[in-house]
Amino acid sequence: MKGIRQLADHLQISIGTVSRALNGKADVNPETRRRVLEAAEALGYVPNQSGRALRQGTTNTVGLIMTQGVNLGANNDNFFPGVIDGLQAVLARHGLDLVVLLCSSGEDPDAYLRRMVARRIVDALVVTATRTIDPRLDFLQKAGVPFVSLGRSQSGAGSPWIDLDFRGIALHSVERLVANGHRRIAVAAPTNDVHLGSIFMQGYTEALEAHGLPYDPEIVFLAETSEEGGYDVADRILHLENRPTAILLIAELMSVGLYRRLGEAGLRPGPDLAVIAERESPVGRFLLPRLTCFRVRLKELGVQLGETLLSTIPAFSPLYPDAPRRKIWPLELVEGESDPPISV
Amino acid sequence: MKGIRQLADHLQISIGTVSRALNGKADVNPETRRRVLEAAEALGYVPNQSGRALRQGTTNTVGLIMTQGVNLGANNDNFFPGVIDGLQAVLARHGLDLVVLLCSSGEDPDAYLRRMVARRIVDALVVTATRTIDPRLDFLQKAGVPFVSLGRSQSGAGSPWIDLDFRGIALHSVERLVANGHRRIAVAAPTNDVHLGSIFMQGYTEALEAHGLPYDPEIVFLAETSEEGGYDVADRILHLENRPTAILLIAELMSVGLYRRLGEAGLRPGPDLAVIAERESPVGRFLLPRLTCFRVRLKELGVQLGETLLSTIPAFSPLYPDAPRRKIWPLELVEGESDPPISV
DNA sequence: CGACCCTCCGTAAACGTTTACGACGCTAAT
DNA sequence: ATTAGCGTCGTAAACGTTTACGGAGGGTCG
Numbered sequence: 001m002k003g004i005r006q007l008a009d010h011l012q013i014s015i016g017t018v019s020r021a022l023n024g025k026a027d028v029n030p031e032t033r034r035r036v037l038e039a040a041e042a043l044g045y046v047p048n049q050s051g052r053a054l055r056q057g058t059t060n061t062v063g064l065i066m067t068q069g070v071n072l073g074a075n076n077d078n079f080f081p082g083v084i085d086g087l088q089a090v091l092a093r094h095g096l097d098l099v100v101l102l103c104s105s106g107e108d109p110d111a112y113l114r115r116m117v118a119r120r121i122v123d124a125l126v127v128t129a130t131r132t133i134d135p136r137l138d139f140l141q142k143a144g145v146p147f148v149s150l151g152r153s154q155s156g157a158g159s160p161w162i163d164l165d166f167r168g169i170a171l172h173s174v175e176r177l178v179a180n181g182h183r184r185i186a187v188a189a190p191t192n193d194v195h196l197g198s199i200f201m202q203g204y205t206e207a208l209e210a211h212g213l214p215y216d217p218e219i220v221f222l223a224e225t226s227e228e229g230g231y232d233v234a235d236r237i238l239h240l241e242n243r244p245t246a247i248l249l250i251a252e253l254m255s256v257g258l259y260r261r262l263g264e265a266g267l268r269p270g271p272d273l274a275v276i277a278e279r280e281s282p283v284g285r286f287l288l289p290r291l292t293c294f295r296v297r298l299k300e301l302g303v304q305l306g307e308t309l310l311s312t313i314p315a316f317s318p319l320y321p322d323a324p325r326r327k328i329w330p331l332e333l334v335e336g337e338s339d340p341p342i343s344v
Numbered sequence: 345m346k347g348i349r350q351l352a353d354h355l356q357i358s359i360g361t362v363s364r365a366l367n368g369k370a371d372v373n374p375e376t377r378r379r380v381l382e383a384a385e386a387l388g389y390v391p392n393q394s395g396r397a398l399r400q401g402t403t404n405t406v407g408l409i410m411t412q413g414v415n416l417g418a419n420n421d422n423f424f425p426g427v428i429d430g431l432q433a434v435l436a437r438h439g440l441d442l443v444v445l446l447c448s449s450g451e452d453p454d455a456y457l458r459r460m461v462a463r464r465i466v467d468a469l470v471v472t473a474t475r476t477i478d479p480r481l482d483f484l485q486k487a488g489v490p491f492v493s494l495g496r497s498q499s500g501a502g503s504p505w506i507d508l509d510f511r512g513i514a515l516h517s518v519e520r521l522v523a524n525g526h527r528r529i530a531v532a533a534p535t536n537d538v539h540l541g542s543i544f545m546q547g548y549t550e551a552l553e554a555h556g557l558p559y560d561p562e563i564v565f566l567a568e569t570s571e572e573g574g575y576d577v578a579d580r581i582l583h584l585e586n587r588p589t590a591i592l593l594i595a596e597l598m599s600v601g602l603y604r605r606l607g608e609a610g611l612r613p614g615p616d617l618a619v620i621a622e623r624e625s626p627v628g629r630f631l632l633p634r635l636t637c638f639r640v641r642l643k644e645l646g647v648q649l650g651e652t653l654l655s656t657i658p659a660f661s662p663l664y665p666d667a668p669r670r671k672i673w674p675l676e677l678v679e680g681e682s683d684p685p686i687s688v
Numbered sequence: 689c690g691a692c693c694c695t696c697c698g699t700a701a702a703c704g705t706t707t708a709c710g711a712c713g714c715t716a717a718t
Numbered sequence: 719a720t721t722a723g724c725g726t727c728g729t730a731a732a733c734g735t736t737t738a739c740g741g742a743g744g745g746t747c748g
Contacts, residue, residue, distance in 0.1 A: 089450070101443060104433070120392055
């Protein structure tokens with residue numbers, strides 16, 4: 001099956017009619033349409049994407065852009081599969097396909113994005129690993145490419161985003177720990193400039209203030225959001241004169257390293273150092289003691305991203321009149337045993 | 345910048361010359377080429393991928409096709425980021441871009457692949473989550489789409505693949521455990537039909553035979569390749585009369601659940617049950633005791649996949665004359681403390 | 689000096705599709 | 719009987735690029 005031409009010849013009608021029949025245009029006889037669809041199915045005809053894209057300037061493809069090695073460690077856990085599942089579900093409703101574009105670790109994310117946009121391989125983008133200052137958003141705005149970013153930014157003024165409520169979980173975590181008697185609460189946040197980090201820290205300091213607790217730089221740890229980073233943090237805590245009784249981890253992977261380091265020192269996570277982490281993961285669930293953490297409804301988040309994205313694409317926006325342009329995505333507490341009341 | 349036409353007008357030369365200059369054809373004056381490249385850079389011109397693809401029937405894009413929820417749990421760890429990094433490095437040499445195509449959990453992988461191929465959105469494919477019987481490979485062969493699969497299969501006779509040496513690690517593991525005094529060695533393999541599972545089991549039984557050990561179905565566990573699965577396996581072991589002294593896990597994520605269940609029962613991984621798992625992961629490295637496991641050189645694997653794939657594409661095959669058409673990819677032992685000599 | 693070759697460039701066709709436009713046959717209204 | 723309108727369809731242009739072909743100009747050689 002070469003193309004629409006062969007299909008038309010086989011049916012003894014013109015290619016124009018075949019095209020209209022396949023694309024659900026109004027001015028085609030129902031009987032003719034039936035024949036066309038039938039023949040297309042039988043001969044296994046599928047429109048050539050390049051031809052279609054060239055003609056109508058649209059690719060029917062949206063891209064999810066990721067950056068190797070960033071994403072708050074979210075590349076390493078099962079964050080994206082869930083989100084993508086939800087996203088695809090929405091896109092599939094409109095015959096849109098998703099491709100994920102992975103900026104390799106060696107390449108500049110901004111240049112990569114520009115290249116992909118210029119190639120016109122996608123109609124719209126979901127951008128992740130959003131930075132506090134992120135030229136990509138400004139570029140997309142100027143280029144007129146519809147997009148939604150996962151994570152807010154100072155760039156791309158007015159552009160749509162969905163962001164995880166890291167301020168909320170910081171507040172909630174401190175609240176919970178304080179209620180359990182903790183008064184010296186550490187925090188570990190990332191060294192890179194992913195915006196979530198600063199929002200998380202902001203929530204943390206706000207919460208301290210609300211409870212009249214002092215902000216002590218000694219127990220604010222910059223660390224990699226990985227197992228290794230958690231190990232380092234624990235190690236630094238062990239060397240402290242005045243140790244915290246609890247710690248907030250911005251990435252649950254850190255808990256694995258932290259647990260290990262505590263174990264090496266003969267200390268028990270939980271009783272000896274309360275731990276709360278973002279976000280729920282299979283690993284955390286099977287740590288001993290089970291990790292107290294926050295859950296993200298991943299698939300629903302993907303759906304939300306999809307709907308917000310579609311609402312910014314002219315062709316689809318009427319279908320999603322009340323999709324929020326921006327949204328802070330809530331997380332749910334999952335109680336474990338890693339943050340028991342303080343034992344004096 | 346609309347297209348090559350504007351660029352040509354701006355330079356006061358014909359579009360043909362511009363195109364030839366940009367594509368590095370021979371018959372163009374070096375000076376002219378310089379001017380063209382300069383102007384293209386200055387005006388931010390990038391060829392429209394659709395036009396190019398339509399004309400030359402090629403997209404300069406290769407796809408990596410994955411299936412949600414399969415892949416031996418490899419979606420959940422950082423297996424693919426590493427592989428993709430290597431793959432992209434190879435493809436980038438030839439101006440090829442990579443897109444990853446994720447078959448959502450609700451869709452039939454075979455239908456998804458056919459759809460993607462028909463759309464002609466990619467020139468070639470890397471197929472993952474290969475099944476023992478995998479219609480996708482036969483389809484790709486018939487369709488004449490170059491591909492390489494990660495994982496061998498009974499389908500796609502003669503088609504190229506790279507596969508992890510799961511037989512080898514099973515042999516090596518049993519060897520090592522026997523040398524440490526173990527004679528009752530359990531194994532946990534997946535319930536789904538990813539081909540690696542059966543190869544792993546084959547190596548396991550071979551190794552038992554080689555050491556004159558009996559094959560006992562009671563200690564051959566079918567399980568999910570996840571933390572949950574590992575937990576289940578440990579639970580089943582605890583209910584056994586005649587417990588094994590060691591276990592091989594096909595996925596290192598299982599070790600997390602297994603460690604937990606043992607911990608709950610007051611048993612120590614290692615001394616009470618030796619554990620060896622495939623494959624190295626940051627989590628395993630920070631478990632206590634540190635997991636003995638096997639390492640895959642991910643980036644190199646990606647490079648290998650790329651070169652083998654390119655060698656099957658007519659346009660590039662001369663450049664990779666001695667890329668292996670098939671290869672069993674070696675793994676390296678990473679010694680931990682989870683498989684100490686047996687303590688009687 | 690003519691024949692030839694080489695270098696460089698312009699012209700135009702082709703890729704597969706969508707779609708604006710108009711044509712045709714028919715019915716209904718004037 | 720003419721016309722208007724409707725439903726259906728064919729025709730051809732257009733999308734942006736690559737590339738086969740040929741032509742102009744200049745140099746070389748017999």
